[in-house]
Amino acid sequence: MNDAHLPEDPEGQAGYLLNAVADALAERGWGVFPHALPPALSHSLWQRATTLEHYQPAGVGRQTRHRRNRFVRNDETAWIEGVTDEEVVWLDWAERLREHLNRSLFLGLTEFETHFARYAPGAFYARHRDAFKGSENRVVSLVLYLNPAWQPADGGQLVLYDDRSRELGRFEPELGTIAVFLSEQHPHEVLATERPRHSIAGWFRRREANPMLAGAQS
Numbered sequence: 001m002n003d004a005h006l007p008e009d010p011e012g013q014a015g016y017l018l019n020a021v022a023d024a025l026a027e028r029g030w031g032v033f034p035h036a037l038p039p040a041l042s043h044s045l046w047q048r049a050t051t052l053e054h055y056q057p058a059g060v061g062r063q064t065r066h067r068r069n070r071f072v073r074n075d076e077t078a079w080i081e082g083v084t085d086e087e088v089v090w091l092d093w094a095e096r097l098r099e100h101l102n103r104s105l106f107l108g109l110t111e112f113e114t115h116f117a118r119y120a121p122g123a124f125y126a127r128h129r130d131a132f133k134g135s136e137n138r139v140v141s142l143v144l145y146l147n148p149a150w151q152p153a154d155g156g157q158l159v160l161y162d163d164r165s166r167e168l169g170r171f172e173p174e175l176g177t178i179a180v181f182l183s184e185q186h187p188h189e190v191l192a193t194e195r196p197r198h199s200i201a202g203w204f205r206r207r208e209a210n211p212m213l214a215g216a217q218s
């Protein structure tokens with residue numbers, strides 16, 4: 001049996017968090033929220049992240065542009081398809097957030113892609129953006145951290161920047177914390193970690209425009 005579950009009351013704690021995330025995105029484009037997920041869900045995702053075995057070296061770019069570049073990032077990732085109970089609950093949670101963002105901010109998000117990421121000691125992810133202006137693919141980035149009792153000396157902080165590369169803050173990847181930001185607007189990096197570091201990254205996307213249709217319409 002799996003004890004991961006979502007709180008039933010949408011007006012309760014979960015509803016409060018959804019509103020806080022939408023407000024943060026609307027007002028400044030980003031937000032970091034400690035204790036964001038129900039503890040039982042964070043805990044079961046942490047167990048899954050630390051025991052699953054099909055991690056692959058991470059790439060840079062998507063699909064045909066996918067390359068390994070160990071100077072940019074040297075974490076390992078495993079896509080989440082919803083094959084275990086806690087993965088399904090995570091996908092349901094993200095779906096609730098997607099619907100809420102569409103309702104409250106009219107973002108028109110149609111898809112969500114998500115993977116576990118594992119950083120071995122020494123691993124990092126250099127400053128990058130998750131989407132490029134005008135490409136209209138990844139719109140909102142979401143990261144959930146899965147590391148109980150993280151200490152500042154453990155490294156591995158997320159550093160968020162504004163659109164002009166000014167630092168906005170550094171955040172510990174503590175179990176249950178989520179970071180949310182507009183993918184095009186906020187460069188960010190993961191500092192080298194001293195301890196194994198686990199997280200889930202996800203991206204809400206708009207369905208890619210069909211270039212044939214776009215051409216026909218203009």
Ligand code: OGA
Nearest residue numbers: 125130143158190199201
């Ligand atoms: C990413 C990423 C940030 C983090 O996977 O694109 O930037 O803190 N992750 O894990």
Ligand code: MN
Nearest residue numbers: 128129130188
């Ligand atoms: Mn990123």
